[in-house]
Amino acid sequence: MSFSISTTTNNAALLWKIDVPVLCILYLMAFLDRANISNAVLYGLQMDLHLTSLQYRATLVIFFMPYILAEIPSNILLKRLSPNVWLSLCMGFFGLTSLCQGLVKSYGGLLTTRFFLGxxxxxxxxxCFYLLAMWYRREESMKRYTFFFCSTTLVGAFGGxxxxxxxxxxxxxxxxxxxxxxxxxxxxxxVIAAALFFLVPNFPETAKFxxxxxxxxVKVRLVDDVGESQYDERSDDNGNDTKALEMNSRRxxxxxxxxxxxxxxxxxxGMMYLGMIVPANGYAFFAPTIIKDLGYTSIQAQLHSVPPWVCAFFFAMITATLxxxxxxxxxxxxxxxxxxxxGFIMLLCIPQNPHAIYAALFLIACGACTSMSLLVCxxxxxxxxxxxxxxxxxxQVGFGNIGGIIAAYSFxxxxGPYYRRGYSIGLAFVCLSIVSSTAYCIGITLENQRRDRIRAADKEASEKGSEKISDGERQREKNRSGDLDVSYRYLR
Structure with missing residues (x-):
């Protein structure tokens, strides 16, 4: 099937229609409610609740415990309940939990709310990453992923x-x-969660708008790029609903x-994302404190945390477009x-120059946020x-967010005020991400070459009149295998 099925629908206009900026709002609020504890600390949270430094870090870490474990079950429920129901429901509950953080009176209360927030x-x-991937071809996805992902940089600016x-x-x-x-x-x-129930799009196969x-x-565009979505794939071979078949289906x-x-x-x-989560979360949680240690008041530190985030957003969008x-x-x-x-090398080598430290924070914000969005997409x-x-x-997100636990104890x-340990850990994990990304690139390059050889051998056998797989069989195999099919090519 080709794009000739439509003579009345303009593809560019369709892209504008299916672009989903409401997901940016959802993700923006999630990041804001997660990271605003770093702002709250500057206004007396730690002092009022009598938190030690170790207890404060425990409140950061406990967020990631359920956050990591619930990622895969959540995506399974997302498909079963539909994105608009599941995402808006989760958003309403984490908004309520965030509000309750403002009412706690003890360390135990803060731990409890942070757990449920996670x-x-x-x-x-x-x-959101899963939903976005089901809507766009690969060559048009990066700038959309980056706009979505780097809305968090605007949160950092707006939050400050x-x-x-x-x-x-x-x-x-x-x-x-x-x-x-x-x-x-x-x-x-x-309030926003209630509105997003009516605005969050579902999967292309069921989108009512x-x-x-x-x-x-939309289906044809995506099949041409990555094959069938397998939205209606079932594990059993027939429609019988006997208990034995249901159990077999679950297995x-x-x-x-x-x-x-x-x-x-x-x-x-997971490894390449983990490598960037540590420096990115370390920056998000501790940048206001690092800036305050340069001699600013709490409010001045909040305001000085804004420019690196704004710069990171525009840098990421330019990089993604390229x-x-x-x-x-x-x-x-x-x-x-x-x-x-x-940026981390600058912080380690020029620890007493406030201008160099502030400039290094720009490099970390721009580099970490941009690289994370690229790796996810x-x-x-x-x-x-x-x-x-x-x-x-x-x-990828669940395993990568183990880095949030590491970042919480890195500073x-x-x-203070030099935080050599934290900067060294951040630099080490950046190197881990680079090595993992390079290994992934080498792996998919070798796999593409292997598949090219197989296709060439199939073609040669066909020209010699040897038995070959039928086109119908090949398409069914592609539908079952997705990116594991021999005809699929990974984007490097």
Whole structure:
């Protein structure tokens, strides 16, 4: 089937119609409610709740426990319940939990709310990455992934501005400024979640905002790029609903999920993302504190945290556009990771120069945020089919966010103002990401070459009149195998 099925629908206009900026709002609020604890600390959270440095880091770490474990189950539920239901429901609950953070009166209360915040936010990142991957061809996906992913950089900028404003409410109704940060931002999230129930798009196969002709065009565009989505794939071979067949079907589904992990590239995807999560989370959690140690007041530190985030957003969008135009990922992901590494080297080598430190924070923000978005898009869009994309995206984000635990303990207050340990850890994980990305690139290059040899051998056998696989059989095999099919080519 070709694009000639439509004479009335313009493909550019269709792309505008299917672009999903509402996901950016959802992801933006998730990141804001996760990272605003770094703003709250500057307004007395740690002092009012009598938290030691170790206890504060425990509140950061406990968020990632359920966040990591719930990623894959969340993506499975996403497909079963539909994205608009599941994502808006999760968003409403993490907004409520964030609001409750502003009401806690003890360390135990803060730990509890952070735990449930991690649980309810678990579906946001992998769910949105999975949904985006099901809508776009690979050569048009990077700038959209990056706009979505780097909306978090705007959160960093907006969050700093918002926190500086909310900080002025310190003492209003007898509440400290940190309580107002949580309450106002949490309440806003709840309101937005209610609206997004009606705005979040579903998968292309069931999207009601498209006409039947437009859904067919979207399907054809994606089949041409990555093969069938396998949206309606079933594990059993017939429609019988006997108990034995239902049990057999469940076993096959579990086996299909486990089979995804037989591919070594799945583990490389997690490793290269883990390598950038540590410096990125370290920056998000501790940049305001690092800036304050340069001699600024709390509000001045919030305001000075804004420019690096804004710069990172525009840098990431330019890089992503170039990556799409050249249909290449590895060089851009490694190059931007090296930029972040350069920032950490500057922090280690010029620890007493405030101007150099501030400049280094720009490099880390630009390099880490850009590289993370490139790696997520590269890995997710190289997977094909609902099963491999849902499990692969959840694994990458879940495993990668182990880095959030590492980052939380990388900057103990006793190391200030130079934080050599934290900077060294950040640099080491940047190197891990570079090595893993390079291994992934080599792996898919060798796999593409292997498949080229197989196709060439098939063609030669066909020309000699030897028996070959029929076109119908080949298409059925492609539909079953997704990116594992011999005709599929990975984008490097």
């Amino acid at each position: 649980l309810f936010e678990a579906g946001m990142s992998p769910g 501005l918002l926190a500086s404003g909310i900080g002025q409410m310190d003492g209003v109704r007898g509440w400290r400024g940190w309580r107002w940060v949580f309450v106002i931002e949490g309440a806003t999230t709840i 498209l006409t039947s002709e437009e859904r067919e065009i 096959r589904k579990i086996k299909n999920i486990l089979d995804v992990f037989k591919d070594y590239k799945i583990f490389l995807g 990556s799409d135009q050249l249909r290449h990922r590895w060089l851009f992901s490694v190059g931007t990771a090296m930029l972040a590494g350069t 590269w890995f997710n869009t190289n997977l094909a089919g609902h099963l491999r994309r849902s499990i692969g995206s959840a694994w 103990p207050s006793k190391d």
